[in-house]
Amino acid sequence: MSYGRIIFAAAALFASFLFCECITGGKEAAAHSRPYMASLQINGRHECGGFLVAEQWVMTAAHCVREWPEGSKIVLGAHSLTGSEDSKQAFTVADVHSHPDFTSVTYDSDIALLKLDRPAVLTDAVKLLKFQREGGVEPQEKEVVSTAGWGSLNNLGERPDKLQELDVEVMSRVLCGRSDYYGTKFTSNMMCAAKRRMDTCDGDSGGPLLYKGVAVGITSNGGKRCGSFKRPGLYTIISHFTQWIDSTMK
Missing domain, CATH: 2.40.10.10 (Trypsin-like serine proteases)
Structure with missing residues (x-):
């Protein structure tokens, strides 16, 4: 060669x-075509995704929430992470529930539920999945x-x-x-x-x-x-x- x-x-x-x-x-x-999507953010930086399954509950992966520092938040209704969008709703987390059988060795049972500090307001950009x-x-x-x-x-x-x-x-x-x-x-x-x-x-x-x-x-x-x-x-x-x-x- x-x-x-x-x-x-x-x-x-x-x-x-x-x-x-x-x-x-x-x-x-397409902007807001997936209105159930959630952005899990630590210190203002997107770390993981999630999705809204009830007005006050977001489902995600357990490995994403092994640590949940104070000041972390969940953002719903976003398309752009940095853009100013009236559709965005930001929440803190009242309770973190990781499945008790989750193991980081195999990632088996990698599921968690996050209870928001208040119910989300359902709109065209924020919907349940x-x-x-x-x-x-x-x-x-x-x-x-x-x-x-x-x-x-x-x-x-x-x-x-x-x-x-x-x-x-x-x-x-x-x-x-x-x-x-x-x-x-x-x-x-x-x-x-x-x-x-x-x-x-x-x-x-x-x-x-x-x-x-x-x-x-x-x-x-x-x-x-x-x-x-x-x-x-x-x-x-x-x-x-x-x-x-x-x-x-x-």
């Missing part, structure tokens, strides 16, 4: 890393599911200001449980979903995975590199926790 070709190949490889369709691989959502309950129809392999978030656009951590969204496909449970994928860390409470160079990324955790307009999963964890072929996004299966959700929100 000539020197010029080596330089070109190296540049192409670097570009694929820097500007990977890594959201990763998504697009900007229905979530899948026990006995509901779950997406099967190769079916399309959608997700959204303000997470990293690439593996260098570049963050968007405006909400991003993408469609991915549910992957085979057998494949995700293989030793060269997640092995025994892939539990019965998880599903995995991705497409080539399309994946959730750092900062998308806690957001919803939707199937036919219903939240069936919570963005949980994945590989250190977003969009990695053998480390597709992992999502907590919400319907497995119906009883805990009901008892917590009572």
